[in-house]
Amino acid sequence: MKVNQLNTLIFKNPSQDDINKAAELLRAGKLVVFPTETVYGLGASALDETAAARIYAAKGRPSDNPLIIHLAKANDASKYADISPCYEKLADLFMPGPLTVVLPKKDCIPFSVTGGLDTVAVRVPSHPIAHKLLEAASIPIAAPSANRSGRPSCTTAEHVIEDMNGMVDAILDGGESDLGLESTILLPRGDKEVVLLRPGAITIEMLTENGFEVTLDKAVTEKPKENEKPLAPGMKYRHYAPKAQMILLDGTLDDIAEFMRQYPDDPSVAFLCYDELKSKTGNKKIINLGSVSDPLLQAHNLFHALRCVDQDDSIKTVYAPLPDQENIGLALYNRLLKAAGYTVKKL
Ligand code: AMP
Numbered sequence: 315m316k317v318n319q320l321n322t323l324i325f326k327n328p329s330q331d332d333i334n335k336a337a338e339l340l341r342a343g344k345l346v347v348f349p350t351e352t353v354y355g356l357g358a359s360a361l362d363e364t365a366a367a368r369i370y371a372a373k374g375r376p377s378d379n380p381l382i383i384h385l386a387k388a389n390d391a392s393k394y395a396d397i398s399p400c401y402e403k404l405a406d407l408f409m410p411g412p413l414t415v416v417l418p419k420k421d422c423i424p425f426s427v428t429g430g431l432d433t434v435a436v437r438v439p440s441h442p443i444a445h446k447l448l449e450a451a452s453i454p455i456a457a458p459s460a461n462r463s464g465r466p467s468c469t470t471a472e473h474v475i476e477d478m479n480g481m482v483d484a485i486l487d488g489g490e491s492d493l494g495l496e497s498t499i500l501l502p503r504g505d506k507e508v509v510l511l512r513p514g515a516i517t518i519e520m521l522t523e524n525g526f527e528v529t530l531d532k533a534v535t536e537k538p539k540e541n542e543k544p545l546a547p548g549m550k551y552r553h554y555a556p557k558a559q560m561i562l563l564d565g566t567l568d569d570i571a572e573f574m575r576q577y578p579d580d581p582s583v584a585f586l587c588y589d590e591l592k593s594k595t596g597n598k599k600i601i602n603l604g605s606v607s608d609p610l611l612q613a614h615n616l617f618h619a620l621r622c623v624d625q626d627d628s629i630k631t632v633y634a635p636l637p638d639q640e641n642i643g644l645a646l647y648n649r650l651l652k653a654a655g656y657t658v659k660k661l
């Protein structure tokens with residue numbers, strides 16, 4: 315249920331003046347949604363307990379699900395967290411960019427931001443509007459994805475308006491998010507060892523190429539057991555799930571084509587579908603993910619596709635291909651598994 319109704323200011327293609335106004339709002343403890351290269355973020359001062367509490371209320375987010383703090387420069391992290399040689403190496407390689415690193419927090423970051431944990435997750439976005447906003451605000455900005463809790467993350471300002479109009483003080487509309495999936499989250503365990511808590515566009519392959527040893531947190535690919543606490547608390551929550559029952563198809567492209575061909579045409583059933591399968595679908599309802607050979611485009615399209623499913627009330631079941639786990643495929647695999655509540659049909 316939506317609570318307080320605010321008069322949300324919307325700045326389309328914001329000028330530096332608009333960004334300065336938004337930065338002032340953040341400094342005054344208000345909520346501002348801003349675009350990043352991953353997904354839209356719902357920001358508030360990370361130094362202000364009340365502001366942080368407003369994020370949880372606006373999203374309907376459980377209070378034990380911690381927030382990522384966003385900084386203008388990787389070097390700023392030492393003001394808010396204990397940094398390490400591992401952090402510095404990751405920052406040199408991948409910041410600014412779609413990477414979040416979990417570090418021991420300093421006292422200035424309230425526990426309400428970290429869901430009670432003594433660590434804080436730090437990210438330096440590369441999106442020019444996010445960067446200008448962080449520079450102008452000159453405070454760390456706590457910002458989860460700007461969707462209502464449980465819904466797909468927002469990759470356009472229209473999605474944000476759907477979920478958050480009247481719940482936030484301002485929205486900076488910077489068009490479509492470039493990547494479309496949330497950041498990779500890493501927990502450093504030594505100089506070169508990291509645990510992958512959430513896969514994203516900084517992939518295992520990119521990390522190992524640069525000499526890191528990566529352990530995959532099992533919550534990335536397996537359903538957490540009841541009462542189990544994953545290292546990233548957010549991974550235990552139902553996420554991205556459309557209202558329709560979602561089922562993932564585990565098989566080759568040919569297997570999926572055959573499955574679709576044999577499936578009776580039924581307006582209550584939709585398929586998230588690669589370009590290569592479109593001609594095989596008869597009169598089926600399809601929502602396009604892009605080419606099977608372009609997982610970056612699939613990542614860009616996924617959350618929009620899931621929102622399209624929700625917009626058609628007649629869809630009761632949606633099938634989607636289970637992607638390969640290589641490179642950014644692992645991030646797609648993880649988000650789809652969560653969206654489907656881990657329901658997979660072997661073909
Ligand atoms: P979102 O902001 O919606 O992309 O979600 C942020 C994700 O980061 C959630 O899965 C959180 O559980 C995770 N996260 C944030 N802070 C920490 C932390 N200190 N330790 C582990 N995971 C974290």
Ligand code: MG
Nearest residue numbers: 458459460467
């Ligand atoms: Mg989120």
